[in-house]
Amino acid sequence: xxxxxxxxxxxxxxxxxxxxxxxxxxxxxxxxxxxxxxxxxxxxxxxxxxxxxxxxxxxxxxxxxxxxxxxxxxxxxxxxxxxxxxxxxxxxxxxxxxxxxxxxxxxxxxxxxxxxxxxxxxxxxxxxxxxxxxxxxxxxxxxxxxxxxxxxxxxxxxxxxxxxxxxxxxxxxxxxxxxxxxxxxxxxxxxxxxxxxxxxxxxxxxxxxxxxxxxxxxxxxxxxxxxxxxxxxxxxxxxxxxxxxxxxxxxxxxxxxxxxxxxxxxxxxxxxxxxxxxxxxxxxxxxxxxxxxxxxxxxxxxxxxxxxxxxxxxxxxxxxxxxxxxxxxxxxxxxxxxxxxxxxxxxxxxxxxxxxxxxxxxxxxxxxxxxxxxxxxxx
Amino acid sequence: xxxxxxxxxxxxxxxxxxxxxxxxxxxxxxxxxxxxxxxxxxxxxxxxxxxxxxxxxxxxxxxxxxxxxxxxxxxxxxxxxxxxxxxxxxxxxxxxxxxxxxxxxxxxxxxxxxxxxxxxxxxxxxxxxxxxxxxxxxxxxxxxxxxxxxxxxxxxxxxxxxxxxxxxxxxxxxxxxxxxxxxxxxxxxxxxxxxxxxxxxxxxxxxxxxxxxxxxxxxxxxxxxxxxxxxxxxxxxxxxxxxxxxxxxxxxxxxxxxxxxxxxxxxxxxxxxxxxxxxxxxxxxxxxxxxxxxxxxxxxxxxxxxxxxxxxxxxxxxxxxxxxxxxxxxxxxxxxxxxxxxxxxxxxxxxxxxxxxxxxxxxxxxxxxxxxxxxxxxxxxxxxxxxxxxxxxxxxxxxxxxxxxxxxxxxxxxxxxxxxxxxxxxxxxxxxxxxxxxxxxxx
Numbered sequence: 001x002x003x004x005x006x007x008x009x010x011x012x013x014x015x016x017x018x019x020x021x022x023x024x025x026x027x028x029x030x031x032x033x034x035x036x037x038x039x040x041x042x043x044x045x046x047x048x049x050x051x052x053x054x055x056x057x058x059x060x061x062x063x064x065x066x067x068x069x070x071x072x073x074x075x076x077x078x079x080x081x082x083x084x085x086x087x088x089x090x091x092x093x094x095x096x097x098x099x100x101x102x103x104x105x106x107x108x109x110x111x112x113x114x115x116x117x118x119x120x121x122x123x124x125x126x127x128x129x130x131x132x133x134x135x136x137x138x139x140x141x142x143x144x145x146x147x148x149x150x151x152x153x154x155x156x157x158x159x160x161x162x163x164x165x166x167x168x169x170x171x172x173x174x175x176x177x178x179x180x181x182x183x184x185x186x187x188x189x190x191x192x193x194x195x196x197x198x199x200x201x202x203x204x205x206x207x208x209x210x211x212x213x214x215x216x217x218x219x220x221x222x223x224x225x226x227x228x229x230x231x232x233x234x235x236x237x238x239x240x241x242x243x244x245x246x247x248x249x250x251x252x253x254x255x256x257x258x259x260x261x262x263x264x265x266x267x268x269x270x271x272x273x274x275x276x277x278x279x280x281x282x283x284x285x286x287x288x289x290x291x292x293x294x295x296x297x298x299x300x301x302x303x304x305x306x307x308x309x310x311x312x313x314x315x316x317x318x319x320x321x322x323x324x325x326x327x328x329x330x331x332x333x334x335x336x337x338x339x340x341x342x343x344x345x346x347x348x349x350x351x352x353x354x355x356x357x358x359x360x361x362x363x364x365x366x367x368x369x370x371x372x373x374x375x376x377x378x379x
Numbered sequence: 380x381x382x383x384x385x386x387x388x389x390x391x392x393x394x395x396x397x398x399x400x401x402x403x404x405x406x407x408x409x410x411x412x413x414x415x416x417x418x419x420x421x422x423x424x425x426x427x428x429x430x431x432x433x434x435x436x437x438x439x440x441x442x443x444x445x446x447x448x449x450x451x452x453x454x455x456x457x458x459x460x461x462x463x464x465x466x467x468x469x470x471x472x473x474x475x476x477x478x479x480x481x482x483x484x485x486x487x488x489x490x491x492x493x494x495x496x497x498x499x500x501x502x503x504x505x506x507x508x509x510x511x512x513x514x515x516x517x518x519x520x521x522x523x524x525x526x527x528x529x530x531x532x533x534x535x536x537x538x539x540x541x542x543x544x545x546x547x548x549x550x551x552x553x554x555x556x557x558x559x560x561x562x563x564x565x566x567x568x569x570x571x572x573x574x575x576x577x578x579x580x581x582x583x584x585x586x587x588x589x590x591x592x593x594x595x596x597x598x599x600x601x602x603x604x605x606x607x608x609x610x611x612x613x614x615x616x617x618x619x620x621x622x623x624x625x626x627x628x629x630x631x632x633x634x635x636x637x638x639x640x641x642x643x644x645x646x647x648x649x650x651x652x653x654x655x656x657x658x659x660x661x662x663x664x665x666x667x668x669x670x671x672x673x674x675x676x677x678x679x680x681x682x683x684x685x686x687x688x689x690x691x692x693x694x695x696x697x698x699x700x701x702x703x704x705x706x707x708x709x710x711x712x713x714x715x716x717x718x719x720x721x722x723x724x725x726x727x728x729x730x731x732x733x734x735x736x737x738x739x740x741x742x743x744x745x746x747x748x749x750x751x752x753x754x755x756x757x758x759x760x761x762x763x764x765x766x767x768x769x770x771x772x773x774x775x776x777x778x779x780x781x782x783x784x785x786x787x788x789x790x791x792x793x794x795x796x797x798x799x800x801x802x803x804x805x806x807x808x809x810x811x812x813x814x815x816x817x818x819x820x821x822x
Contacts, residue, residue: 067773071469071763098538100510101735101770108738108771121736123551126507127536127558136539136554143548297513298520298532322467327510327766330467331474335521337465351467 002219005212006193012200012209013243019204020052021090030092030152035079035106037202037262038097038124038292040141040282042272045164045206046156047148051095053202054079054088055241055263058354067109073325074354075239076102083114093118093151095144097286098126100294100328118151120144128287128295137283145279161278171206172268174213179265181220182257183313188223191235191256192246199241199263229255231369232314234345236260236306236336237321238329238352245356249319249365258313260306261321266290269305294328303332303339310345317372319365320349346372384604384648391635395615396489398631402436402621403446403488407498409436415570418500418519420512421620421690422729424535426722427559428504429582429624430574431566438500440515442620444473447480448665448794450491456483458795472764472794474515481522499523502569503532504562508735509767531569533562537726541733543740555723563715576715582624583718584711587693587725589623592632594692594704599639600682601752604648606639609659609681610671611649619691654678655817658748659758660741660775661686661768662793667801670808677809677817682752685745686768689730694744702747731768738771742778749784756785756815758808764792787811 012019024031030049034041037053044051056078063084064077082088094116096107104121111119122144125133145156175197181188189197197216201209230253235246241263246256259265270289275281296302310318318340322330337347348368350361389395409416414434419425421439428435448454457479462468464482466475480486486497503520507513513534520530535558539551567574593616600607607615615635622628641647655678663670671681688694693705705728712718726732734741745757757779762769779786787808792798809819 065773066777069761069769069772071761071769072766101766102510104736105770109774112738112774121540123538123540125536125554126513126538127534130536130558130561132554132557132561133536136550139548139550293514294510297507297517298534300517300521324467325469325766327470328514330470331511331514331518333467334465335518349465 002216002223005216005219006196008212009193009196009200012204013196016052016203017087017090020050023050023205024090031090032118033088033091033094035094035096035103036099036292037267038099038286039095039122040097040144040286041206042161042164042168042282043141043145043148043156044095045167046160047152047154048160049092050205052091054082054094055199055202056354057082057087058242060354064109067113068105071325072105073102073238073323074352075323075326076106078354079103080106080109083110091116093120095120095122097122098124099292100326102326120147124286126295128291129297129299129301133287134280134283137287138277138279141279141283158278161282162274165272165274165278165282167206167210169271171201171210171213172271174210174217175201175268177217178213178220179258186225186229187255187257188220188225190225190250191233191259192243192250194256195241195243195246195259195264198267202263202267228253231255231372232257232316234258234260234306234310234313234315234318235264235321236318238323238326239263240321240352242352242356245358245361248358248362252362252366252369254369257315258309260290260302260309262292265309266292292328293332300332300335300339303336306336307339307343310340311343315345317368318345318347319368320347321352322349323352382651384646384651384653386648386651389611389638391631391638392614394634395618395631398627399614399617399621400489403438405436406438407486407488407494409434409498415502416498416500417502417504419503419505419516422508422512422732423504423506424559424722424726425504425622426579426582426586426624426718427562428566430563430576430579431570431572432575433578437504437622438498439621440477441473442617443480444476444794445662445665446489447476447487448472448796450487451666451796453485453487453491453493454479454666454794454796458797468795469763471511471515471766472792474511476794477515478518478522481519499528500530502566503530503534504566505532506535506537508537508732511767533565535559535562537732539727541727541736541740543737547727552720552723552727555727556719559719559723576718579715580712580718581626583722585626585629586624586722587707589619589628589632590691590693590725591704591707592629592636593619594688594694596632596636596639597683597688597692598704599636599643602643603656603753604646604650604653605656605680605682606642606647606649607683608649608671609683609687610668612683612687613663613668616687616691623691650675650678650680652678652820653680655680655755655812655815656753657681657756657758658745658752658754659684659686659760660745660772661760661762662765663760664791664796664799665793666796667799670801670805673805674808674812676819677812678820679812679817681758682754685730685741685748688748689744692730693725693728694730695728701751702744735767735770738774739778741771742775745775745779746782746784756787756811759786759788761788761790762793763790763798764794785815
């Protein structure tokens with residue numbers, strides 16, 4: 001049963017477009033594409049819409065050359081490529097929550113070149129450590145809500161917002177519970193499985209996803225992976241949905257026991273704390289969540305969080321990845337590596353592109369794993 | 380060959396050069412002068428720390444990064460140091476130059492003189508609009524802390540967007556105003572000084588005047604022949620990036636405006652054989668400014684750029700659709716409340732902020748310049764060194780081509796010479812000029 005559940009997560013990812021088209025036909029409701037996890041999906045669920053995250057396909061995004069200068073990250077170009085190729089032709093609109101210039105460019109190119117009925121950019125504050133960010137964001141969310149209402153002609157009620165908050169909180173809570181099983185000496189799920197669980201949650205109806213998570217949580221206590229977990233690794237950095245890389249590294253005698261990025265734990269770590277003012281509650285969650293480094297200043301709070309994760313999940317080594325040209329993550333590499341080193345976690349940096357040179361990476365990762373496990377085996 | 384137009388050097392040149400040199404010296408000597416040093420970006424609300432006293436000296440990061448880039452040997456050392464420290468080479472080039480200077484513990488002045496010990500600021504005062512602005516100084520602070528020096532940092536989030544057709548909503552303005560008000564309290568706390576609102580009002584009014592006058596100077600380049608060329612403008616616009624809030628900046632821009640008006644009256648040209656007018660869009664590869672002299676060999680004058688016009692200059696659209704210097708507010712501010720609100724409302728219209736959000740805005744502004752400044756072609760710098768000012772550049776190219784404007788795109792880096800192919804770019808540029816019917820003038 002457990003294997004079937006993980007297979008379902010994989011199928012949802014591999015057949016995401018078919019799923020979405022079928023969902024739309026079945027429900028006769030709207031689907032909204034979003035680029036960054038700073039988009040408050042609660043409000044889209046409140047509007048009775050399905051939010052789906054736009055991600056790339058890891059094919060060279062040559063079709064984007066006329067629209068985005070190639071010094072911007074592969075994620076932003078790969079996402080746009082999906083739109084230009086018509087793979088998201090079922091979405092009714094696109095929404096972006098301000099995170100970085102890279103994805104803003106994708107949003108604008110999408111708005112200008114791909115037929116879309118609805119496009120909205122939410123100016124999520126960058127200064128999340130200042131006390132005015134939450135009330136400011138609440139007003140930005142009110143504007144977003146009104147724009148949606150004007151477009152659909154349908155009021156978004158408090159009951160709807162409560163429903164949206166509940167759907168999102170439940171899904172996050174269940175995934176966090178699954179993550180507890182990664183803390184075990186012999187984790188009950190692998191890193192690739194965890195990634196596929198989170199990725200699929202960004203692609204399908206969360207209510208359906210949560211049902212499956214409930215089943216998974218019933219099954220997991222009895223699961224035995226029958227594999228040596230090897231070295232306990234963490235992966236940390238830019239957006240990462242490179243499943244091939246994750247799988248290949250875990251085949252080298254390691255397990256990713258935790259990750260700190262937006263297709264992993266960062267997506268599910270924080271809930272909305274319900275309050276009478278629903279938009280303030282949602283705003284608080286998005287300001288106080290584990291931040292993208294683009295918003296994390298003047299203090300390095302994300303790095304402190306990553307250090308805590310490393311300790312809590314008993315991490316031996318961390319792969320620090322940067323999507324080439326991703327400035328927010330690239331800037332933090334030395335402070336992050338130093339902070340992890342101070343708690344005894346060795347790190348190794350890798351620069352990701354739309355595809356990764358696995359042949360070279362394998363040698364480098366193997367060498368890193370050897371440094372973590374000692375050299376005795378050589379003699 | 381016979382010159383088409385008379386040319387003569389700018390009379391104000393040496394004064395401008397001295398002012399810039401003094402700026403770097405003052406920052407270095409601030410503590411000896413009994414004053415304070417602060418570091419931050421060229422776009423930071425520099426009028427706010429001015430309320431701490433007249434002995435407060437700043438170093439703005441982007442011009443400093445550009446100065447480093449101009450001196451290639453020192454730049455190479457900075458990049459080596461930053462890469463050895465583990466930072467990717469794809470990051471903002473100015474930022475890497477600045478960090479390199481800290482890592483090397485060296486300080487370069489306007490004339491290229493390198494002195495030991497990078498002067499540590501007493502505080503950091505920054506704002507954040509692109510992916511790097513706040514992070515730049517967060518890391519600068521981290522680097523200083525590793526050397527045992529704690530530097531307090533305050534950064535204002537200005538990422539509230541831009542509205543093409545109507546003023547920004549009040550809540551967006553208030554968000555920035557609130558942060559600045561908090562910032563004033565923070566400044567008092569970290570410096571132990573009492574804040575002087577009168578100095579603030581003066582500084583705000585200076586900044587508003589300086590940034591308007593600079594736009595008026597740029598407008599004079601609509602004349603044929605152009606009285607200024609882009610390479611010369613770089614040495615002049617920079618005052619606004621260093622000290623836009625200071626009376627010296629207003630003073631020199633007033634003098635410059637009078638001189639350029641005089642050049643227009645007398646028909647003095649920047650390029651003696653001007654026959655083809657171009658503009659660029661953003662920062663140049665600073666180590667290769669000689670490319671502008673190569674253009675002159677074809678009778679080409681670069682009149683400036685959206686960058687030189689709008690990085691500091693403040694503009695507006697008139698009801699008739701033309702682009703013109705922004706009108707001054709009706710009255711000088713008299714209170715802290717008035718001053719803070721006024722500088723925020725003035726700043727959020729900054730042209731170079733607007734196109735961070737909407738590619739259509741940059742295309743529209745460039746097309747306005749093309750029309751009003753009688754421009755023949757646009758050179759677009761696909762600048763690997765600055766993602767902020769390169770954002771949407773491919774969309775801008777589309778917009779210009781669609782409007783029938785000849786466009787020459789070239790790839791480079793404002794601050795990392797390894798990423799600019801000078802001979803290759805020059806060969807393509809001359810081919811472009813020849814395709815536009817230009818021929819190399821006889822020496």
